[in-house]
Amino acid sequence: MRFEVGCNPESEEFKEYWNRNGYDQEYKGYDHDRLLEELVDIIKDNSQLIVWRENGKIVGHAVWHESNTEEHRKGVPRDKEDREALTKLLGKKKDFVELHEWWLIEKYRGKGYGNEFLDFFEAYMKSERCADLVFYADHPAALAAFRKHGYKEGGYLEGSKEYIFYLPLIPT
Numbered sequence: 001m002r003f004e005v006g007c008n009p010e011s012e013e014f015k016e017y018w019n020r021n022g023y024d025q026e027y028k029g030y031d032h033d034r035l036l037e038e039l040v041d042i043i044k045d046n047s048q049l050i051v052w053r054e055n056g057k058i059v060g061h062a063v064w065h066e067s068n069t070e071e072h073r074k075g076v077p078r079d080k081e082d083r084e085a086l087t088k089l090l091g092k093k094k095d096f097v098e099l100h101e102w103w104l105i106e107k108y109r110g111k112g113y114g115n116e117f118l119d120f121f122e123a124y125m126k127s128e129r130c131a132d133l134v135f136y137a138d139h140p141a142a143l144a145a146f147r148k149h150g151y152k153e154g155g156y157l158e159g160s161k162e163y164i165f166y167l168p169l170i171p172t
Contacts, residue, residue, distance in 0.1 A: 152166045
């Protein structure tokens with residue numbers, strides 16, 4: 001597995017991957033094209049899209065963005081439950097990097113690639129001088145990976161139906 005920073009989400013290669021990535025099975029009832037539009041809206045710089053490659057072919061992706069305790073993304077305020085959980089985890093710190101999503105085509109799951117990706121992503125964020133990482137998860141494999149990597153768990157958020165995780169990259 002190879003991780004590559006800087007894919008264009010509107011490239012033909014990424015769109016081809018998107019159309020075969022398995023979202024349709026796990027997101028029944030969702031508009032597949034609208035999900036891609038939302039992803040493109042989140043990505044302000046192609047470095048925020050990391051693709052996972054196997055034999056030169058995209059088999060997974062991850063999206064990250066800068067965030068803070070008040071806004072999920074610029075202009076998108078956090079709800080009270082989320083703000084309180086983040087403040088409890090981060091203390092007075094306000095800014096962090098949020099791993100917005102990660103996805104791996106089902107046939108590649110269960111091989112430890114999620115843990116490999118977290119090793120890669122944490123090192124990449126350190127190299128970019130990011131101090132703190134946050135991720136929201138509900139999938140059992142993601143929960144296990146974040147716990148294994150030592151992320152501090154901030155509890156279950158009823159509003160989003162997800163657990164919140166935090167990892168300081170630079171000790172304070």
